[in-house]
Amino acid sequence: DPALQMHYPDGSAYQQWMSRRHEIGDSPTSYLSGHSSAKVREAAKQNPGLGLVITPANPSYVGHAGDYSHIMIDNGAFSEFTGKSAFSEEKFFALLDSVVAAGLKDKVQFVVVPDRVGRWKGTNERWEEFSERVRAYGMPLAYVGQDGIEQNIDEIPWDEFDVFFIGGSTPWKLGYDPNGDYKDINRPTDSELSKAGILREHIDLIKEAKRRGKKIHMGRVNSWKRMEVANYGMQVDSVDGNYIGAAPDKNLP
Numbered sequence: 001d002p003a004l005q006m007h008y009p010d011g012s013a014y015q016q017w018m019s020r021r022h023e024i025g026d027s028p029t030s031y032l033s034g035h036s037s038a039k040v041r042e043a044a045k046q047n048p049g050l051g052l053v054i055t056p057a058n059p060s061y062v063g064h065a066g067d068y069s070h071i072m073i074d075n076g077a078f079s080e081f082t083g084k085s086a087f088s089e090e091k092f093f094a095l096l097d098s099v100v101a102a103g104l105k106d107k108v109q110f111v112v113v114p115d116r117v118g119r120w121k122g123t124n125e126r127w128e129e130f131s132e133r134v135r136a137y138g139m140p141l142a143y144v145g146q147d148g149i150e151q152n153i154d155e156i157p158w159d160e161f162d163v164f165f166i167g168g169s170t171p172w173k174l175g176y177d178p179n180g181d182y183k184d185i186n187r188p189t190d191s192e193l194s195k196a197g198i199l200r201e202h203i204d205l206i207k208e209a210k211r212r213g214k215k216i217h218m219g220r221v222n223s224w225k226r227m228e229v230a231n232y233g234m235q236v237d238s239v240d241g242n243y244i245g246a247a248p249d250k251n252l253p
Helices: 011-023 039-046 059-068 075-083 087-103 120-135 190-196 200-211 223-234
Strands: 028-034 052-053 071-073 108-112 142-146 163-166 213-217 236-242
Touching: 028 200, 028 223, 039 052, 039 059, 052 059, 052 087, 059 087, 071 087, 108 213, 120 142, 200 213, 223 236
Parallel strands: 028 052, 028 236, 052 071, 071 108, 108 142, 142 163, 163 213, 213 236
Antiparallel strands: none
């Protein structure tokens, strides 16, 4: 559809892409890239299904956003989890200020409210601390699901967010028991996942989020295998990752 190849500064190309995919019976899962380069930006102009992740670690990407049909604002908590850097409230809200100042609110699919990776209680504490302040910016909010929240779904602030973000440890995110015997829980092998087994409550959690009309997003989708799980297995609305940055010539859509 030639109309979908046009570059729309107001984000409407993404909505048209979603509508068109639904019309032809496809399950539209958009990919938001944590890597932005000249090649990726050019590809995004031609593909409304390719969006951009902006985090406190890459604030310069605010200047790239005009080439993308849609964007998400992450909070930087994963870097805290990996030990690369502490979560910075100051940098996070400075980023939101710059996004608004650049006139990008209409492109923002959601802002990820600060969370604690793998810790649902810690995530809820940060939700209580930051969600109202983030809401004041007038953009959709994402709540990040973490390991264990599937056992405590009544603790999820369902009425306060727009997007359910599948976060947590890698096994949990993929729907497996995170308490298995993993050498590296961030890089579980297929054999380790198989032995740990499917976490049925995780599946029920995603179904409940959909029943409540929430958009579903999965973080850290850095392989085609994970993309297939997200798109065809869980049928999420969007994913993010740095897969494109690892090999743009091979992995660009």
